[in-house]
Amino acid sequence: MKVVVNFDLCMGNAQCMMAAPQVFEVRDDGMLYVLQEEPPETLRAAVEHAARLCPTQAITIEK
Amino acid sequence: MRTVVIVGASLAGLSAAKALRRQGFDGTITLIGDELHRPYQRPPLSKQFLAGTWDRARLDLPDRGDLGLDAMLGTAAASLDLASREVTLEDGRRVRFDGLVIATGARARKPRWHAGLRGVFTLRTVDDALALRAYIAEGHRNVAIVGAGFIGCETAATLRGSGCDVTLIDFERLPMLRALGESLAGLCRDLHEAHGVRSVFGAGVEALVGRESVEGVRLADARIVEADCVVVGTGVTPNVEWLAGSGLVIDDGVVCDSTCAALGSEGVVVAGDVARWQHPHYGPRRIEHWNNAIAQADAAVTTLLAMPGKGVPYAAVPFFWSDQYDCKLQLIGAPEAGDAARVVEGALGERRFVMLFERDGSASGAFLFNSMHRVAAYTTTVEAGLGRVTEGIAQ
Numbered sequence: 001m002k003v004v005v006n007f008d009l010c011m012g013n014a015q016c017m018m019a020a021p022q023v024f025e026v027r028d029d030g031m032l033y034v035l036q037e038e039p040p041e042t043l044r045a046a047v048e049h050a051a052r053l054c055p056t057q058a059i060t061i062e063k
Numbered sequence: 064m065r066t067v068v069i070v071g072a073s074l075a076g077l078s079a080a081k082a083l084r085r086q087g088f089d090g091t092i093t094l095i096g097d098e099l100h101r102p103y104q105r106p107p108l109s110k111q112f113l114a115g116t117w118d119r120a121r122l123d124l125p126d127r128g129d130l131g132l133d134a135m136l137g138t139a140a141a142s143l144d145l146a147s148r149e150v151t152l153e154d155g156r157r158v159r160f161d162g163l164v165i166a167t168g169a170r171a172r173k174p175r176w177h178a179g180l181r182g183v184f185t186l187r188t189v190d191d192a193l194a195l196r197a198y199i200a201e202g203h204r205n206v207a208i209v210g211a212g213f214i215g216c217e218t219a220a221t222l223r224g225s226g227c228d229v230t231l232i233d234f235e236r237l238p239m240l241r242a243l244g245e246s247l248a249g250l251c252r253d254l255h256e257a258h259g260v261r262s263v264f265g266a267g268v269e270a271l272v273g274r275e276s277v278e279g280v281r282l283a284d285a286r287i288v289e290a291d292c293v294v295v296g297t298g299v300t301p302n303v304e305w306l307a308g309s310g311l312v313i314d315d316g317v318v319c320d321s322t323c324a325a326l327g328s329e330g331v332v333v334a335g336d337v338a339r340w341q342h343p344h345y346g347p348r349r350i351e352h353w354n355n356a357i358a359q360a361d362a363a364v365t366t367l368l369a370m371p372g373k374g375v376p377y378a379a380v381p382f383f384w385s386d387q388y389d390c391k392l393q394l395i396g397a398p399e400a401g402d403a404a405r406v407v408e409g410a411l412g413e414r415r416f417v418m419l420f421e422r423d424g425s426a427s428g429a430f431l432f433n434s435m436h437r438v439a440a441y442t443t444t445v446e447a448g449l450g451r452v453t454e455g456i457a458q
Contacts, residue, residue, distance in 0.1 A: 009121070012391065013384050014438035015354065021439060028436045030391070052078070055106055055353050055384065057125055 002038050002062040003047060009058035016059060019050035064161040064330070065090040067367070068150055070140045071166030071302075072096025073105070074353065075335025078360035079164045080130050086368055093158055094132045095150065097139035100189060102126070106353060108192040109217040110386050114224060115196070122189060140167070143309040145328055162330045162367045165306075165317055166360065169299035169336040169351065174209075176270045182277040183293045186214055198292055204228060207280045207290035209268050211238035213385050215296035216251065219260050220387040229260045230288050232280060234267040242394065244404060246411060247418065247430055251387075258388055263288060299351065301337045315339055316349045322374025323363040329371055332363035343378040344449045345397060352383040380446055382438075391435055396420065396428030396445040408434065417441065425451045 003023060010032050016024035017032075022043060025033045039047060044061075051059040067083060069076045072094050080092050096102075103122040111117035126132075141153045143163075150158045171185035182203060184195040199206070204227045208215045211233035219229045231238065237248035238255065252262055267283040271293065279289045301316040312318040312326040316339030323340050325331040333340065335356040342348045350359075358379050366374030385392040398404070398420035409416030409432075417437055420428040426448030429441035 011384075011386065012435040013393070014435045015382075018439045018442055026436045026438070030433065030435050052081070052357055053354060055104075057104065060125070 001041060001044055001047065003034055003036070004060045004062055005032060005034055006058045006060070007032070009056040011056050011058075013055050015053040015055060016050035019053055020046035023047055024050060064088070064368070066093070066160050067091070067162040067164065068093045068095065068158050068160035069164040069166060070095045070150060070305075071164075071168055071335065071337070072098065072102050072134070072136060073166070073168050073335070073356070074102065074124065075166035075168065075356040075360045076164070077102040077124055077126065078357045079166060079334055079364050080132055082361045082364035083368075084130055086364055088364075088368060090161075092130065092132050093160075094134045094136075095138070095140055095152065095158070096134070096136045098188060098190075099137040101134070101136065103189055105187070108189065109186055109214050110221055112189075112192055113186075113196060113218065113221045119189070140305045143306055143311070145310050145331070148330075160330075163332070164360075164363060164367065165325065165331065165333045165337060166335045166356075167302040167305070167337050169301045171295070172298045172300045174268070174295065174297055176268060177295055180271055180273045180277040181275055182273070182291060183271060183295065185295050186218060187299070195292075195294065199225070199227065203292040205290050206230070206292045206294060207232060207288050208294045208296060209233075209280065210296035210298070211235070211262075211264070212242070212296055212298065213239060213383075215294070216255065216387055217385055218294050218296060219255055220258065223255075223258050223260055224388070227292075230263060230290065231255060231260050232263045232266060232268060232282070232288060234265065236265045238262070238264070243430065244398070244400065246404065250411065250432075251392075254387065254390065299336065301339075301349065303337065314347075318347070320374075321376035321378075322366040323359060323377050324366050324374055330367065332367045334360040334363040338363075340377065343376045348397075350379070350381050352381060354382050355379055378449075380442060380449065382442070391431075391433050393431040393435065393438060394428065395431070395438070395442050396426070396449070398422075398428030398430075402427050408437065419444070421448070425449070 012030045014026040102124040138152045142151045171187040207230045238251045240248040270281045272279040279287045317333045319340035321341040336351045339349045362377035402420040402422045407419045415433040418430040
């Protein structure tokens with residue numbers, strides 16, 4: 001699983017961080033940091049939930 | 064259950080379809096929608112799309128095409144017959160179902176004076192946004208916005224950013240007063256005024272002025288605000304008319320139990336803006352926010368696929384955000400007038416701060432201003448506060 005964020009779309013709403021804090025972190029500069037670009041399969045459900053919640057649909061999951 | 068019909072093809076409806084497949088439903092899914100468009104995102108309509116920084120294709124909600132939907136778009140549902148388990152569309156077609164998801168959302172409320180003139184817009188659909196954009200591009204750049212709720216305030220910010228003259232009008236004393244309370248609403252007024260928005264608050268609208276095209280807004284005190292374009296953002300009305308006589312309970316939305324099952328039926332669930340469900344913490348409530356459309360669709364589908372009476376209560380904490388100028392406003396929970404409010408990070412008026420709301424010593428909500436990195440932490444705080452309140456009631 002590979003996590004791809006379109007940073008042109010990301011508005012820093014931090015919904016992904018609530019769904020999958022092991023993978024997504026919004027820091028105090030308001031920017032999103034992807035902590036693991038290829039997270040383990042055990043996190044797939046959480047990452048998919050994060051992608052669904054994203055208000056700008058900026059997260060896609062490849063493979 | 065072999066056939067599920069979803070009425071409403073926006074975020075809640077599409078989320079329900081995805082949830083059905085994710086939860087293993089392999090029968091037929093029919094998605095009915097009154098708009099011709101495939102499901103798209105509404106939040107950018109008052110922001111990136113209105114500003115012109117997002118193009119039309121970016122609005123589409125992702126659908127990898129593997130949902131196997133039977134989409135019937137461009138025709139609204141006209142009635143529901145629970146005895147024969149059929150939805151009838153406006154063009155007379157009938158669709159039979161075993162399970163039904165109602166996700167018909169809400170539409171922009173149009174005040175009685177909203178009629179007849181060119182240059183008067185609501186902002187709910189992509190067609191609304193395209194029409195407004197085109198009218199402004201024709202050179203109508205003196206805009207009055209009636210209703211200083213979130214849509215009105217976002218529209219004001221976006222159009223100021225596009226160089227329009229903007230007047231924000233509301234019968235309340237301050238913008239977003241009911242949602243945010245006195246001190247935060249005052250801050251929002253200051254934010255808009257600092258960006259050159261004229262504000263006319265505490266003033267009801269009596270009528271629009273103009274012959275063919277709008278030329279201004281006449282207030283209840285007879286003042287006239289000149290404008291060649293008017294945007295009306297005075298709230299929404301749930302789309303429930305098609306359910307009249309169906310036997311479902313309608314009261315500002317479709318009334319549901321705590322599991323999102325519609326009262327007075329079996330195998331009918333409700334999600335999104337149209338659902339008035341028994342929230343375990345707040346009681347009967349409708350939530351018109353993005354996250355709720357997704358999470359409630361998941362919950363409603365879980366209920367639909369479970370045995371009757373085996374659904375799980377849905378207890379989401381409300382969350383919404385608003386982008387105005389270069390500021391991010393986020394509200395977690397549902398604070399009410401009378402809740403104690405105190406700033407817990409930064410200070411009011413600073414570039415960044417957090418305000419916590421408390422009721423009976425428990426957190427009832429949090430307002431974050433340019434503090435996105437704190438969303439997860441304060442969501443946990445508010446969830447814990449609600450949990451304590453509910454335990455207290457149970458005892």
